[in-house]
Amino acid sequence: MKKINLPLNEKTIESLQAGEEVLLSGKILTGRDQAHLRFVQALEKDQKLPVIMENQVIYYVGPTPAKPGQPIGSAGPTTSSRMDKFTPKLLEAGLRGMIGKGPRNQQVIDAIKQYKAVYFVCVGGAGAYLSKRIKSLKVIAYDDLGPESVKELMIEDFPVTVAIDSQGNNIFRL
Amino acid sequence: MKEIDSVDITNKVADLCIQANYCIPVAIIKSFQNAVRIESSEKAKSSLNILIENANIAKNESMAYCQDTGVAVVFVKIGQDVRIKNGSLENAINAGVKKGYEDGFLRKSLADPLTRKNTGDNTPAVIHYDILPGEALEITVAPKGFGSENMSQLKMLNPTAGKEGITEFIIKVIKDAGGNPCPPLLVGIGIGGTFEKAALISKKALIRPLGQPNPDNAIAEFEKDLLDKINATGIGPMGLGGKTTALAVHIETYPTHIAGLPVAVNLCCHAVRHATATF
Incomplete structure (x- = not known):
């Protein structure tokens, strides 16, 4: 299986084809509903984001608390479509990759194509299994959101499928 | 008249929250195995195999099967000849949910619907009561992901x-x-x-x-x-x-x-x- 080291670059993104299974390694951010809302509100007011969005990959996840001695608890993807209304704005701000589960709407597909990005899916509900591929966790923004705070994760050989590629090819039927 | 101590209810509800989130029913795992056999698509087979492995990891390592450990939906069947001592049934159940979600390292997913502020301990549970004749008390915890x-x-x-x-x-x-x-x-x-x-x-x-x-x-x-x-x-x-x-x-x-x-x-x-x- 193809291995990809993060951050993503243009050449890598262009090489990824919808349907392809790959293993991701490197640093990513987490972000769900409330973090997306805050990111977009900040961008609309021309405020500085608390994270670097350029060339970033965001994983839609709210993990369970880590047990002592472990970096993270269960950590599978949440439903991506809830983030659809915020995603084009983040892609415009430099976001290059997303990891989640389930289909995206046409606006997101168009924005992925326009900004040369990629949408990955991993197996929804496989929280225990996927946690084994996450090596560290650090809260970096919106701590008050608890399970929804923005965290930096170090992932290793994290198994994903390319669901929407930079040409706009989509593995889900709309 | 049968008396049941609210502390026993709290402890049992805590155990049920943890047990339900760590171990999905064997019948579900068997249905994944059957599905692997009938699927012809490699993607379907590989997703199902990951789910089977996920269930094993969750059970063997005592961790949540899914990170969305849900709203604690609780079904109570209570006999009309049961009396709860040392507190109310509802408080006992919510104390059990709080304890189970804390002790079991489960995610606290409940928030105020308008302010979106997290309640911090996954309470209140959503509780449904059925009152029946007799002296039995049966409690089912069914965590529901969103x-x-x-x-x-x-x-x-x-x-x-x-x-x-x-x-x-x-x-x-x-x-x-x-x-x-x-x-x-x-x-x-x-x-x-x-x-x-x-x-x-x-x-x-x-x-x-x-x-x-x-x-x-x-x-x-x-x-x-x-x-x-x-x-x-x-x-x-x-x-x-x-x-x-x-x-x-x-x-x-x-x-x-x-x-x-x-x-x-x-x-x-x-x-x-x-x-x-x-x-």
Whole structure:
């Protein structure tokens, strides 16, 4: 299986084809509903984001608390479509990759194509299994959101499928 | 008159929250194994195999099967000759949820609906009571994740809509949901009653042992027919295509008004979670 080291670059993104299974390694951010809302509100007011969005990959996840001695608890993807209304704005701000589960709407597909990005899916509900591929966790923004705070994760050989590629090819039927 | 100490209820509810979130029923894992055999798509097979491995890791390492450890939905069957001592039943259950979610390293997913401020301890639980004759107390904790809850729907159909109209609505719900609710699903259906009764029995349908048919033969046939039609949609595991969109369809019915036909479709992801204790 193809291995990809993060951050993503243009050449890598262009090489990824919808349907392809790959293993991701490197640093990513987490972000769900409330973090997306805050990111977009900040961008609309021309405020500085608390994270670097350029060339970033965001994983839609709210993990369970880590047990002592472990970096993270269960950590599978949440439903991506809830983030659809915020995603084009983040892609415009430099976001290059997303990891989640389930289909995206046409606006997101168009924005992925326009900004040369990629949408990955991993197996929804496989929280225990996927946690084994996450090596560290650090809260970096919106701590008050608890399970929804923005965290930096170090992932290793994290198994994903390319669901929407930079040409706009989509593995889900709309 | 039987007396039950509220502290015992709290401790037991805490255990049930943890048990339900760590160990999904063996019947569900067996249904994944069966599905691997009948699927021809590699993506469907590989998703299902990951789910089987996930269930093993969760059980063996005592961790949550899914990070969405849900709203704690609690079904209580209480005999009218039971007395709870040292506190109220409701407080005892909520204290148990708080303890279980803390001790079990489960995610606290409850927030105020408008301010979105997290309640911090996964309480309050959503509790449904049935009062029965006798001295028994049975508590079922059924953590419900929102990936699938969000895709559930209720519709007040016309009384002449019949099975055809019901089927059409259910298939529409499944297609609208697509890959979002983490298929393969357990589909709970409540037909009849009132607006809220249909929703409640659709949720109760989810705690019936997997694939155990409705005792009424005609309804059991309808369950089978709907399962075939749902699986014919081709949505498949994770929505990536395949034959296994649902593992089972469970229907519960209740008499309804001559003017209506409420139908509730409560989708449950593959993380079918419930644990029961009796006192």
